[in-house]
Amino acid sequence: MRSFNAEFRRAMVSEVPLVNLVAKYIIRTKGKQVRPMLVLLSAKACGEVSDATYRAATLVELLHTATLVHDDVIDESDTRRGFDSIRSLWKNKVGVLMGDYLLAQGLLRTVETSEYHFLEITSRAVRRMSEGELYQLQKSRQLNATEADYFRIIGDKTASLFATCCELGAASVEQNPLQKKEGAGGGYQVAMREYGECVGIAFQIRDDLFAFDPSLGSTGKPATTDFKDKKLTLPLLHALSKSSNGERKHMLSLIKNGKAATRSYGEVIGFVESRGGIEYAVSKAREYSERAKEALQILPESEARESLVAFASYVIERVK
Numbered sequence: 001m002r003s004f005n006a007e008f009r010r011a012m013v014s015e016v017p018l019v020n021l022v023a024k025y026i027i028r029t030k031g032k033q034v035r036p037m038l039v040l041l042s043a044k045a046c047g048e049v050s051d052a053t054y055r056a057a058t059l060v061e062l063l064h065t066a067t068l069v070h071d072d073v074i075d076e077s078d079t080r081r082g083f084d085s086i087r088s089l090w091k092n093k094v095g096v097l098m099g100d101y102l103l104a105q106g107l108l109r110t111v112e113t114s115e116y117h118f119l120e121i122t123s124r125a126v127r128r129m130s131e132g133e134l135y136q137l138q139k140s141r142q143l144n145a146t147e148a149d150y151f152r153i154i155g156d157k158t159a160s161l162f163a164t165c166c167e168l169g170a171a172s173v174e175q176n177p178l179q180k181k182e183g184a185g186g187g188y189q190v191a192m193r194e195y196g197e198c199v200g201i202a203f204q205i206r207d208d209l210f211a212f213d214p215s216l217g218s219t220g221k222p223a224t225t226d227f228k229d230k231k232l233t234l235p236l237l238h239a240l241s242k243s244s245n246g247e248r249k250h251m252l253s254l255i256k257n258g259k260a261a262t263r264s265y266g267e268v269i270g271f272v273e274s275r276g277g278i279e280y281a282v283s284k285a286r287e288y289s290e291r292a293k294e295a296l297q298i299l300p301e302s303e304a305r306e307s308l309v310a311f312a313s314y315v316i317e318r319v320k
Helices: 002-011 015-027 032-045 051-075 086-112 116-142 145-170 187-209 234-241 245-257 257-264 265-274 276-297 302-315
Strands: none
Touching: 002 032, 002 051, 002 086, 002 302, 015 051, 015 086, 015 276, 032 145, 032 302, 051 116, 051 145, 116 145, 145 187, 145 234, 187 234, 187 276, 187 302, 234 245, 234 265, 234 276, 245 265, 257 276, 265 276, 276 302
């Protein structure tokens, strides 16, 4: 991670002083850096970490940071991880342009090293993330999301980038058996993509549970945010599927008005608890965690593989 952080800092350097100022602030307020860790662990589980691995980790962290900066503009968020957001300090225009700069830097550095397979993998994730956001916006307006819609949305919005991290890690190692291996259920790159997809879905389900049971933990955002944004997440969707038409209509009417949903937070929580929504979501998170671990069976035993197994357990137990 020390080597990665040095590479990441170099990737953000610009001849424009304002860009460097904002970049330094981003580095100072960085989060847990889970995504670059996944790139490095995935590479080490499949072979040996190379210079290409650090470039891949930098690419995904630039992309992830760009999406967070843009998200704060879209959501009009004043804070990020307990710090002032970029848009609150430098206004929306700087937030949008800084996000664009970070994305462009990641793409350009990949082109300069002719690692076009990294671009293909990453571009799929960018498309899925954008589609997921737009699909969620559509469903929040119509308030007609199903459980299948929910998994499509979190798969595109969250799991796609986790899958990209793990696939890039596998693709970055030297002499990696990327081709399909007879009798082994697929190559390392395929297995790592499956692992990342499943662990990303489990990660997001856990995130969504925090809004319904604060004792599990918190993402740092107000628990009522999902209700205010009219997001129908898995605990609520399951509860709605177990209710009468009258109860369903009443709950959806509370959600429809964001402010009313915030005031009716306790009633919605009680409804979800009484219909087993929290237990159901916990069980689905465990299911995806186990699927992630199963995907790793193709890999040789190593400390890196064990760390990936441990991470799949961590995502459904974490408190923030």
